[in-house]
Amino acid sequence: MKLPEAVEENLSFLLAELDGQLALLGVYFRDPQTETAQRLVQRAGYAQNLSERVRKGCLTGMQRGKGGAARDLHLKGVDTIARNLETTARLARRAVRHAEDVERNKLLRADAYLTPVKLVRDTVARVPDALRSRDSHMAAGIGDTARLDAFYDRMFRTYTRDMRETRHTEDLSHALLTASAVHRMGEALRGIGEALLSINIGQTVQFERYFTLRSVLSGMAEDDADITLKPLAETRSGSAISGVRMAGGKGGTVDAVFKDGARKKVKQERVGVKSWNSVYPGLAPKILSYEKRGDSAALLIEHLNGETFEDIVLGGTDSELGAAQKALHKTLRDIWQRTRADTPAEMKAMEQLARRMPDVYRLHPSFAVGPQRIQGAGIESFDALVAAAARREAALPAPLSVWIHGDFNLDNVIYDPHEKKIRLIDLHRSCYMDYVQDVSVFMVSNYRLQVLDAATRARIAGVACAMHAMAAKFARSQGDTGFEFRLALGLARSFASSTRFVLDPGHASRMFLRSRYILERLLAVPEGGETRFKLPMRVLFDG
Template identity: 40%
Template sequence: MRLPQPIRDNLQFMLAETSTQLNNLVELLDAPSAELSQRIFDRRGYSYNLKMRIQDACANAVQGSGGTEKIETHSLRAAESIATQLERLTSLIHDCARQLDGCKRRGILKSLSSTGLLDDVVKGIELIRSGIEEEGTKTAMKVSDLAVAMSSKHEDFFEGQSRELQSIEHPDRVLTAFFIATQLNEMSAVLRDVSESMVGARLGRPMQRDRFHLLKTAFDDLGIDRATVAKVAETNSGTNISRIGRSRSNGFAAIVKDGEKRKLKEERKSVENWHEIFPGIAPQILSYRKRGDNASLMIEHLPGFTFDKVLLSGSDEQLKLAQQQLAKTLKAVWRETKSDKQVSPKHMTQLRKRLGSVVEVHPEFDRGRGRICQTRTKSLRDLIDEAEEKESQVTPPFSVYIHGDFNLDNIIIDPSAERVNFIDLHRSCYSDYTQDVSVFMVSNYRLQALDKRTRHRITNVADNMHVKARKFAKQHDDTTFELRLAFGLARSFITSTRFILDKTLAKSMYLRGLYILERAIEHPIESAAKFRLPIRELFS
């Protein structure tokens, strides 16, 4: 870890203090005494003060750099986390001492001492002491392995003592041992968290043990001994996305996703489906590994830019070409994958499912029934129920293979090769193309860019997508496209507010969703082909 000397020194002081407190607890377990307990109690505030010094120093290091001095932000973040965890560990020591306070019997916890749990914590602190001085992750993983071993010892101790509790003469002593063992198991969790923070100093983010081993396996699959890792994103589902590059070369070798095994298994299957159904649009899978409940999926690193970056930062010509490439690709995908099977996207079912999350962020959106003069107003849930009934009467005439999560940052534009690629494909399936069209259009609107030029570009991109999709619908006799799209747009406008904390933007999206719902409900189903929305006004 690369840290300023004052932070490094205070971390060492904190480790020394933690070690001293652990040794006091070792003595206290062997021979409980009021004097030893008081010694632990008296030093409780010192660890807290050291933690605050480290956190303040980290904040000052960031603020004082002024952008001119290169600082190791990953190491600073790790130092803050380690200080917090060490202070948590001393708090656990304090709790153990309080439980033992006043106990005069010697040796009542010999069975606990024999487990070696406390010795493991002492060993873990020594490993951390040396680990913060090294650049790699070898010692950090030793700390993690030690934490895992401690958890196993804790389980064995509990099982053994639970059997003896039924016949033991002094069950209160065993219960005391249980409490201390629980606290020691919490200390193993501290060691695990510190280990993850130490790994984070090297890789840019804390990483669980299984995920680290999966990432290391990815290096092996690429034949890389030493590599650079750059965090790309952390998804709402808990998946981490990183770029892997070779240390001695420019560019990146691959993208690695690590997270829940079920979700990554779904994505691997979806990517494979895309290769079979429409080759060339999905990235190549380089490897798939699983370990416990986690997995890693390594895919090729695609050249180019996400569509949102082109929209926000590209020139007018670059944006125009990106739209042309995307329209050409979508038309080809829809044409090639068109199936007579009718699949309803059930936009209103999706809206109802996510409404709870929307209301958690914006409780004011949970509109109830009311009255304006002599007119009764409907609640949001009433509108959804009515819209769902009408949606069920406009089943799409055909289905196509869709992306399923067609946000701007899931579309890669490669201007040099005039190629479009899709990523994050775990929701791909045969469905109504209004699903992808509506998500794409609203993901434009929710971009938090306020300047007039960018908002104008956003309006044009959304409108252009609508025009292209409507043209495809007309060519394939899809007469209810506009009404189905309305249900999709209403869903996306309202559900997307759960990601928006800006009250002005969120309210604007919510009101647009309500307006579209009311328009769609009021329109006679027998004239569904005549339904139209003022798209440019809605996206301005």
């Protein structure tokens, strides 16, 4: 992809300027002279000005909107390269300033810097070829900081040993800062390498993620040119999810989903997928590959055709939504019936809510109100209501267990209209549990959609209430007389805890007040009267 002329020209000038500054730095360490140091320091504005020109050229190119997302990513990558080149120049000047502050040149050990400075200079010289050829192996080599890390470790040990053995700690402190500046050039080179890799594979990527991706695709794609990444999501737990398209056999393509993150989370996802494929085959995606690297891990899983339930609720036609609901309700009933076990289950909704309230209060401090009195009437704090409800909940476990999703939000449900089939994703919390857990999460994930027009809100309410009606019918068929009371607990939890993901104060307040209303209603029920409890669902979910 050809760069705008102004960008290409100024990037070339910047590379040449940096090469000259690194050459001067090498001359200085070969023979430390103040005159050489001053020549380098006096070039302070050159690299910065050229970097700014590259940035302006890249921004102008993106504003023109030609070439789409791939070109924008390319220009962002070039801007990142330019900024890191300028950072390298700044670190070169910083290194020479600290070196000049070392009064006893012998303590600096200047000759030890010749090899790392030459390494940085040679690495920078490879940047144009790596950018032009889109060679990911070359990009990875540019970002490899191992030798600079080893240099710094060696100098750190040397200088700190000298500090213990001499009184010249001030000189040695400046020497250590000199080594640190040269070492930090490695961070800039790593940033350049990551920018080059991002340009090559079509998505912003860091080294760790790139190498994990290469590992997980081992044997599936020979070259990075065969791979296209498209960002799909980033989970709240820190995992990143990308769509992957690879060149397949016979000229075709293979679509998959690449998910990486903390090893524990990814492992839970893998276990969840395997469990679903054992308990209810065909609902979860297939695992194509799994790799772990240190504290990180990655999954390559089957790409599922269809749309998320959220997209259907917000953008589908009435007939599309009706078909999706019919398939979802049928699938859930079938799962519950096939996995039903006569083992009591404790949802512990109030325990979950109590753990999440500090996060809610951090985002919405106005919700944290203590007990009050109005016209002589006492009003309990929200936390007191949660604690009281927890005591009631402990005495009312579900009489049965089923296999649940565990995080049954709208965007974790996929409907394929061609196959008329429901599929599930994000399965790391799946387990045997009270089915009310999934029902309540699903219902509130509808309500929390931040869409305010009346027609869409009515549609959202309809989806939530239809889920309630289906689940209530199942409860009656199972003789589960405490369903409505437990559902109220689950709804109270989800209404309140979900506000930590809602910035809009009005919408968050409506959700929080619904939670409080539910808690007050269920706590007003005399003990022993739980089976007769019901909430006005349509009123709760309208508006």
